Amino acid sequence: MQASGQDTILDCLLNIKRTMDPTLAFRYSCGHGMCGSDAVSINGTPALLCTATVEQWAIQPQKPQENAFRRTGVRTDDIEAALESASSPSDPSKTPVSQSGDSSASSAPSSDQGDWGVISLSALPGFPVQRDLIADIDSMLEQIIKLKPYLQADGVLATTDEGKVDVFEYLQRPDQLAKYEVLSNCIACGVCEGSCPVFAGGDAFIGPAALVNASRFINDSRDRATDARMDAIDTADGIAACQSVRACSRQCPKGIDVGEEIWQLIAQVRER
Missing domain, CATH: 3.10.20 (Ubiquitin-like (UB roll))
Known part of the structure; x- marks a missing residue:
């Protein structure tokens, strides 16, 4: 050809x-x-x-x-x-x-x-091979879902003094948006997982993709589940299993510095 x-x-x-x-x-x-x-x-x-x-x-x-x-x-x-x-x-x-x-x-x-x-x-390393170039990435997706990758607000519908719905309740300042905007570009491709020498199907390490998705909401000023999210990653197979090799950052197709984001998570957990 x-x-x-x-x-x-x-x-x-x-x-x-x-x-x-x-x-x-x-x-x-x-x-x-x-x-x-x-x-x-x-x-x-x-x-x-x-x-x-x-x-x-x-x-x-x-x-x-x-x-x-x-x-x-x-x-x-x-x-x-x-x-x-x-x-x-x-x-x-x-x-x-x-x-x-x-x-x-x-x-x-x-x-x-x-x-x-x-x-x-x-096929992508770190995952079981289904056939030829197709890897089974279900373990990665399960780890992401486990950390509840969606906004958890307080559930209270804000209203104005006139009793109308306050549509500006969740407006953010540019600096608030900048804390997680890049992380929202993650497409869960698994490239960071395949690059990580610690990750092996999610059994011993929750994986960089799941941690990046957790960081996206931990850094969102509108989210009200920060403590619960911190508890979920502060485990033996969470950030404690990360060896800070930072291979996960090298080939991210969306330009996310995955290793740096995980290091910031480690710092946040230690400081709380």
Whole structure:
């Protein structure tokens, strides 16, 4: 198949699925980095298929390390054969594509651009693999839901002196909004979870995605459940389990400094 440097990896996978292998399984929805459903591991780094381009992620063929992450059941000789095929001279009008177990693929643009090299894909780390590039992220979503990611106001309907509903009751100052505005951009894609060396399906650590969602409401001046939210994260598998590695901040597609937000939560819990 042909691919240009500006093509997204999602474009390439859709092309493969439509023209070469209809059984290839991967998850996507909006295709514009807004839904977060297409998070996978690209060259060992969690990222979104729809925002990752061939030019950004293609690397020159090289043999994988013995301890490199690869999907269960993949055969080493299959990977080596794919890499040798990608690195050997061939007709530039043709693109060698590998369908080996770790979903490695080599995409070549037009002959005047040369060979882009190899892009290795696998399911998002830290989660059980359902099929091909689809990971089961239910554990992450369950942890987020456990922390009640919705505004909990006092429930009292404010009224004006005339007895009418006060529609300005929940207006905020710019500085109040700034405390949580960036956090509201979280799309629960799981990239931070897949990057975290501590998180493993939510069993031993509640995970950075859940903590970011908790922080969004802890920092909201309209919320009235701050103490309860603090209690919920101040546990052995909550912020106490975070090792402050900050790998969760590196690839967030929405630009959230997840590690810093968790560190601020730790400080708030200690100060109360």
